[in-house]
Amino acid sequence: MKSSLIxxxxxLALAASLAACGGSDKAEFAVAGSVTGLVYxxxxxxxxxxxxxxxxxxxxxxxxRFSFPDTLEYGDTYNVTVTGNxxxxxxxxxxxxxxxxxxxxxxxxxLKTIDxxxxxxxxxxxxxxxxxxxxxxxLVLANGSTGGTYTAATPATPxxxxxxxxxxxxxxFGTTYGVTVSRQPVGQVCTVSNATxxxxxxxxxxxxxxxxxx
Amino acid sequence: xxxxxxxxxxxxxxxxxxxxxxGDDGQLLLGGQISGVTKPGMxxxxxxxxxxxxxxxxxxTGVTTFFFPNxxxxxxKYDVRVKSVPSNVDIxxxxxxxxxxxxxxxxxxxxxxxxxxxxxxGGTVSNxxxxxxxxxxxxxxxxxxxxxxxxxxxxxxxxxxxxxxLTNPPNQSCTIANGGGTMGAADVNxxxxxxxx
Numbered sequence: 001m002k003s004s005l006i007x008x009x010x011x012l013a014l015a016a017s018l019a020a021c022g023g024s025d026k027a028e029f030a031v032a033g034s035v036t037g038l039v040y041x042x043x044x045x046x047x048x049x050x051x052x053x054x055x056x057x058x059x060x061x062x063x064x065r066f067s068f069p070d071t072l073e074y075g076d077t078y079n080v081t082v083t084g085n086x087x088x089x090x091x092x093x094x095x096x097x098x099x100x101x102x103x104x105x106x107x108x109x110x111l112k113t114i115d116x117x118x119x120x121x122x123x124x125x126x127x128x129x130x131x132x133x134x135x136x137x138x139l140v141l142a143n144g145s146t147g148g149t150y151t152a153a154t155p156a157t158p159x160x161x162x163x164x165x166x167x168x169x170x171x172x173f174g175t176t177y178g179v180t181v182s183r184q185p186v187g188q189v190c191t192v193s194n195a196t197x198x199x200x201x202x203x204x205x206x207x208x209x210x211x212x213x214x
Numbered sequence: 215x216x217x218x219x220x221x222x223x224x225x226x227x228x229x230x231x232x233x234x235x236x237g238d239d240g241q242l243l244l245g246g247q248i249s250g251v252t253k254p255g256m257x258x259x260x261x262x263x264x265x266x267x268x269x270x271x272x273x274x275t276g277v278t279t280f281f282f283p284n285x286x287x288x289x290x291k292y293d294v295r296v297k298s299v300p301s302n303v304d305i306x307x308x309x310x311x312x313x314x315x316x317x318x319x320x321x322x323x324x325x326x327x328x329x330x331x332x333x334x335x336g337g338t339v340s341n342x343x344x345x346x347x348x349x350x351x352x353x354x355x356x357x358x359x360x361x362x363x364x365x366x367x368x369x370x371x372x373x374x375x376x377x378x379x380l381t382n383p384p385n386q387s388c389t390i391a392n393g394g395g396t397m398g399a400a401d402v403n404x405x406x407x408x409x410x411x
Binding site for chain 1: 335349350351352353354367369370373374375376377378379380393394395396397
């Protein structure tokens with residue numbers, strides 16, 4: 001009789017301990033991380049086709065934390081990608097501060113927590129246009145003091161009548177530009193039209209320069 | 215007998231290897247990145263010697279990688295400093311990162327950044343009846359109605375500048391004289407804006 005009592009008791013104990021091991025107590029991993037450089041609305045991250053919209057930070061320049069609603073179990077894989085860029089920006093998986101490689105795709109449980117780095121940069125476009133009538137050497141165009149310069153090649157003899165297309169270095173969205181003649185060509189005076197503006201969402205191609213005899 | 219030959223040749227091989235590795239003639243690079251080089255005259259030293267003038271990079275940014283022509287040896291101490299700077303750089307602004315240490319491998323991580331001397335850029339406005347917006351490239355300055363002077367952000371020596379009008383005041387049109395040039399060693403305060411009617 002004794003053994004018949006012990007057996008059910010053992011079975012009960014076993015069942016209880018199994019319940020403790022399984023189900024709700026199993027380690028779960030939140031697919032989380034932070035976005036740096038986010039300024040504008042519209043960023044959508046996705047993991048396993050589940051989208052997550054990330055809004056810009058309340059304080060400009062701060063990093064934004066994100067966490068997908070569904071948690072993963074040990075051994076599940078994840079691959080977080082940018083499926084929608086914010087307005088005026090481009091985002092991509094970045095390298096975390098203490099790492100060497102991007103960490104947007106991995107297996108849950110390999111590290112204690114999942115902390116994905118996403119970085120966003122404001123889009124940049126070139127400023128340029130055409131130069132017509134250039135016959136003299138040494139024309140230099142500048143975009144202010146920090147926007148870079150363009151030095152025209154010495155025109156051939158006789159000068160080509162085809163306008164020269166030029167580009168100055170890229171300017172960030174929302175930043176102003178102002179193109180001026182930094183050095184006039186030999187024997188000529190050049191003037192710039194549409195010289196100033198604020199960078200939009202495409203390259204500026206209408207800053208045209210016309211050169212005439214001095 | 216065989217084993218003693220073996221030992222001797224092994225010892226010889228070891229000695230050869232050690233000489234190749236250790237030697238007095240250095241074989242490790244010493245360098246990194248430096249900013250502030252748009253003119254000749256940026257000279258670096260290592261341990262107070264090995265003067266090396268950084269070639270001016272052609273891209274105009276003033277940022278370039280550098281390596282001392284003299285190689286250093288494994289376990290050598292190094293201490294890289296700026297000895298002299300071009301005329302448009304203030305030596306007191308030079309900042310160093312990873313510029314001292316003891317070489318184990320090629321040293322490529324030294325970072326030195328020196329700032330350019332800057333000068334003020336500004337001028338006068340006449341007959342301004344509304345708000346005027348001036349730009350020098352990415353520098354944007356709002357000049358209020360009635361102002362008679364304006365100041366743009368300071369400009370590095372030897373950098374170009376070009377002040378132009380982003381937005382004219384309402385019902386007025388302004389023109390600029392002396393708006394462009396190359397910043398010298400003195401402040402520019404002769405940019406003249408005239409508005410009409």
